[in-house]
Amino acid sequence: MKKLLIPILSIMMLINSIPSYGWGAKGHDIVAAIAEQNLTKKAKKEINKLLGGKSIVYYSSWMDNIQNSPYWKDGYYKTKTWHYANVDKGHTYETMSKNENGDVVTALEMLSKEMTVNYDNLTDSMKVDYLKMIVHLVGDLHCPMHAGRLSDRGGNKCKVMWFREETNLHSVWDSKIIESAHKWSYSEWCDNLDRADKKYRKSVTRGTYQEWFTATVEGAAKIYDYVESSESAVPVLSYQFVYDFSPMLEEQLLLAGYRLAYVLNSIF
Numbered sequence: 001m002k003k004l005l006i007p008i009l010s011i012m013m014l015i016n017s018i019p020s021y022g023w024g025a026k027g028h029d030i031v032a033a034i035a036e037q038n039l040t041k042k043a044k045k046e047i048n049k050l051l052g053g054k055s056i057v058y059y060s061s062w063m064d065n066i067q068n069s070p071y072w073k074d075g076y077y078k079t080k081t082w083h084y085a086n087v088d089k090g091h092t093y094e095t096m097s098k099n100e101n102g103d104v105v106t107a108l109e110m111l112s113k114e115m116t117v118n119y120d121n122l123t124d125s126m127k128v129d130y131l132k133m134i135v136h137l138v139g140d141l142h143c144p145m146h147a148g149r150l151s152d153r154g155g156n157k158c159k160v161m162w163f164r165e166e167t168n169l170h171s172v173w174d175s176k177i178i179e180s181a182h183k184w185s186y187s188e189w190c191d192n193l194d195r196a197d198k199k200y201r202k203s204v205t206r207g208t209y210q211e212w213f214t215a216t217v218e219g220a221a222k223i224y225d226y227v228e229s230s231e232s233a234v235p236v237l238s239y240q241f242v243y244d245f246s247p248m249l250e251e252q253l254l255l256a257g258y259r260l261a262y263v264l265n266s267i268f
C-alpha cells in the first residue's frame with residue numbers, strides 16, 4: 001500500500017504546484033456557451049465553417065492546452081503572456097509597466113484588428129487560430145486573478161486555505177469557486193446565467209477591452225481586500241467567501257459571454 005501511495009502523493013503534489021493559466025476549462029466553457037447562444041446567424045455560419053463544424057465551446061480552452069502540445073515551440077510560445085495583465089496595488093493598467101511580450105489587453109486589441117481590418121490578408125489557419133484565441137482571451141480578461149498583482153504573480157503566490165485545502169488565490173478563482181458556487185454542468189451554468197434582457201446585453205457591450213479589464217481590476221481589488229482583512233496568517237476562504245463572491249463570479253462569466261458574442265458578431 002505504501003509503495004502505491006508515494007507515487008500517488010507525488011503526482012498530487014505536482015498537480016498542486018502547476019501554475020494555472022485562466023478560468024479552468026469549465027469557466028471557459030460557460031463563457032463560450034453563453035456567447036454561442038447570442039451569436040447572429042451569420043456569425044454562427046462563418047464560425048462553423050472556420051472550425052470545421054466544431055463549436056466555440058469545443059475550443060474554449062485550446063489556448064491553454066496548446067502550451068502542452070508539440071506545436072508550442074513552433075511559435076505559440078509567443079502567446080504565453082497573453083492570458084493576463086498584472087496590476088499592483090495603487091496602480092492602474094495605464095500606470096503599470098507593460099509586458100513587452102504582450103498581455104491580455106494588447107493581445108485582444110491586436111487579434112481583433114487582424115480579424116477585422118486585415119481579415120482578407122489572413123490565411124485560413126491564421127483565422128482559425130485567432131478565432132480560438134479571442135474565444136479564450138475574452139474569458140481570461142474577465143477572470144479577476146488575471147488582473148491580479150505582479151507582486152504575487154496574479155494570486156499564484158498568495159497562499160490561502162480553501163476550506164481545509166492549502167492552495168492559492170489564483171487557483172480559487174480559476175476553478176474552485178465555480179465548483180463550490182453551484183453543482184452545475186457548463187450548460188446548466190449557461191442556461192441559468194443567460195437570462196438578461198436586451199437592454200442589459202446592449203449596455204454591457206459598450207466599451208473597450210481596456211475599460212472591461214479595468215473593471216476586472218476593480219473586482220480583483222475587492223477580493224484582495226477580503227483576503228487581507230483576515231486575521232489568520234493563511235486566510236481561510238470557505239462558505240462566507242462563496243456567498244460574498246458568487247454574484248461577482250456570475251457577473252464576470254455573464255459579461256464575458258455577452259462581450260465575446262458582441263466581439264464575434266462584429267467580426268463576422
Ligand SMILES: [Zn+2]
Binds near residue numbers: 023064
Ligand atoms: Zn488562459
